[in-house]
Amino acid sequence: MSTAETVEKDSTSSDNSSRPPFQYLIVIEPLGFLYGSAGKFLSPKNLVGRSGSSFPPSAAAISGLFAAYYKGDMNYLEKLQLAGPFWAWSENPQNFYVPTPFNCLVKNLVIKDLLTWYKDSRETEGKWQPSVVDKFDKGTWIAIQQWEKIAFRQQEESQNIPLATPPWKYTPHLHPRFKEDERRVDEDLERGSLFLENAVQLNPDACLVYLSNTKLKDAWYRFGGEGHMVDVKCIDLSQIVQDLLNQPVGRSFALITPGVWGSNRLSKREPVYLEKGNKQKYEQENPESNEKIVWSLEALITERPIPFRYRLGDSQPVSNEREQRKKPPKLLSRGRYAVPAGTVYVLKEPINQSWQNWDDKWFPQEGPSLKRWGCGLALPLPSAIDPSPNLSPTRGEA
Numbered sequence: 001m002s003t004a005e006t007v008e009k010d011s012t013s014s015d016n017s018s019r020p021p022f023q024y025l026i027v028i029e030p031l032g033f034l035y036g037s038a039g040k041f042l043s044p045k046n047l048v049g050r051s052g053s054s055f056p057p058s059a060a061a062i063s064g065l066f067a068a069y070y071k072g073d074m075n076y077l078e079k080l081q082l083a084g085p086f087w088a089w090s091e092n093p094q095n096f097y098v099p100t101p102f103n104c105l106v107k108n109l110v111i112k113d114l115l116t117w118y119k120d121s122r123e124t125e126g127k128w129q130p131s132v133v134d135k136f137d138k139g140t141w142i143a144i145q146q147w148e149k150i151a152f153r154q155q156e157e158s159q160n161i162p163l164a165t166p167p168w169k170y171t172p173h174l175h176p177r178f179k180e181d182e183r184r185v186d187e188d189l190e191r192g193s194l195f196l197e198n199a200v201q202l203n204p205d206a207c208l209v210y211l212s213n214t215k216l217k218d219a220w221y222r223f224g225g226e227g228h229m230v231d232v233k234c235i236d237l238s239q240i241v242q243d244l245l246n247q248p249v250g251r252s253f254a255l256i257t258p259g260v261w262g263s264n265r266l267s268k269r270e271p272v273y274l275e276k277g278n279k280q281k282y283e284q285e286n287p288e289s290n291e292k293i294v295w296s297l298e299a300l301i302t303e304r305p306i307p308f309r310y311r312l313g314d315s316q317p318v319s320n321e322r323e324q325r326k327k328p329p330k331l332l333s334r335g336r337y338a339v340p341a342g343t344v345y346v347l348k349e350p351i352n353q354s355w356q357n358w359d360d361k362w363f364p365q366e367g368p369s370l371k372r373w374g375c376g377l378a379l380p381l382p383s384a385i386d387p388s389p390n391l392s393p394t395r396g397e398a
Helices: 059-070 144-151 155-160 239-245 318-326
Strands: 005-007 024-030 082-089 097-099 104-107 110-114 116-118 127-129 141-143 168-176 194-202 206-212 219-223 228-236 250-255 283-285 292-294 297-301 306-308 310-312 336-338 344-351 378-380
Touching (some): 059 219, 144 378
Antiparallel strands (some): 116 127, 168 194, 283 292, 297 344
């Protein structure tokens, strides 16, 4: 997420949630290595650069593919909406993998237990149970078609939920940084003379997957900061996944993409009003029932925030690279921090709408609204709330 992604400059969006829902899967298969570096320049005396790793590319990078193909045609780009990143096995991209919710306690790729939130009416503070002191796996992924098994606690099938680790690995390469007027290495220690490219090798049987509401032509595209070639296919999204995405998130839900909340200057853990001095929670009116939807946080499971940034500029097709080099530098957005995918929210009042119907005003906006790139895409997780007061520390496997 820290990679500066490139998107089209004039891709402003409307202030409502009138974009069409997700209908397509964008399947990306690399033709060799992919780009996984955040663009660090290194000093010859300090060749430590793995902190610059950034993979897989965010949905903002995919937006650049659409901008290149549609050449700035706002008839297509104005209502564009994307979400990701995800990955899948190439033989079955419809059953793509999403980050495992953080309340799942995973060991050896098996869900051993599921943390649930309980608050007695007589207590002022609730707690997550069971209380377990142990080390568990991080960075695991779950197949989207298995989501309802953890969402509704189908315990008899808990051992059969297929969790997985990412199917890619980094292969760092050092490149010299040349002077502008001659082909000699620039020895300016302040800027650095070596560039670290964290090239990524994806399992040949795997592919990257993104959700889209706009069709993209099947073709080869340059993708990533070093212009690596990828094979892009656009397929119809299965009805099973569409139905899941259209479910109201309810009172407890999990993010499957990073969530950027707050203003352009401040990063928050939840949506807040952007007006200066207004500290109330975000409110949205449900057009179907005329009731107010209030995001009022009660409990949260999350991890360290991750950086989020992208570039705003005019994207050009692959065949027009010379003209692209003559253009002025692209504008870099303000850096923010995102709540990582897998974060579990428990609210005081349920949100009886799917993520698709959330108002654009809930999301920061610098150029496009960040909802355009699937910011904080959420799926219902009712199993995160346990109504029973009699909880055993060894009870229940996801």
